[in-house]
Amino acid sequence: MFEVIIIIAIVLAVAIAVILILAATKPDTFRIERSATINAPAEKIFAVLSDFHQWTHWSPWEHRDPALKRTFGGAERGKGAVYAWQGNKNVGSGRMEILEANAPSKLVIKLDFFTPFEAHNTAEFTMLPQGSSTNVHWLMRGPAPFMSKVMQVFMNFDKMIGKDFETGLASLKTLTEK
Numbered sequence: 001m002f003e004v005i006i007i008i009a010i011v012l013a014v015a016i017a018v019i020l021i022l023a024a025t026k027p028d029t030f031r032i033e034r035s036a037t038i039n040a041p042a043e044k045i046f047a048v049l050s051d052f053h054q055w056t057h058w059s060p061w062e063h064r065d066p067a068l069k070r071t072f073g074g075a076e077r078g079k080g081a082v083y084a085w086q087g088n089k090n091v092g093s094g095r096m097e098i099l100e101a102n103a104p105s106k107l108v109i110k111l112d113f114f115t116p117f118e119a120h121n122t123a124e125f126t127m128l129p130q131g132s133s134t135n136v137h138w139l140m141r142g143p144a145p146f147m148s149k150v151m152q153v154f155m156n157f158d159k160m161i162g163k164d165f166e167t168g169l170a171s172l173k174t175l176t177e178k
Contacts, residue, residue: 052083
């Protein structure tokens with residue numbers, strides 16, 4: 001009996017060591033990005049993205065909590081605009097602030113998550129006109145602390161969050177092509 005417990009403890013210790021070694025090989029930063037071509041002028045798309053009040057119409061996370069509490073502050077739109085949220089376990093809580101708004105081509109947002117996990121990232125939207133349409137590129141980047149690396153052993157963040165980016169870009173496309 002005692003030998004079985006020792007064997008189980010050794011197997012468990014080796015499994016934990018393997019997970020920690022795999023986590024240590026993950027990069028110190030992450031980058032998730034997706035693009036879409038939208039049949040609308042860059043100015044129209046930029047106007048929607050730079051106004052946090054309009055995010056309820058296209059953001060993939062806005063409707064995951066019907067009781068989501070939103071607060072807006074700072075500038076009405078563009079540089080200095082602030083949007084904070086507090087929601088259920090599906091959306092957590094956090095805050096965004098527009099740091100750079102170069103109409104109609106680039107928007108840089110400081111993105112802070114407080115719950116369920118604390119993270120401090122940067123989101124960027126770039127709009128590149130192509131004739132009567134616009135290529136919209138959505139990027140999120142940030143540090144990958146060790147706990148995040150451990151989670152990456154079991155989850156593919158690019159696929160998980162990238163799917164939300166794809167949904168958001170499709171909704172942005174529908175909204176701005178009207």
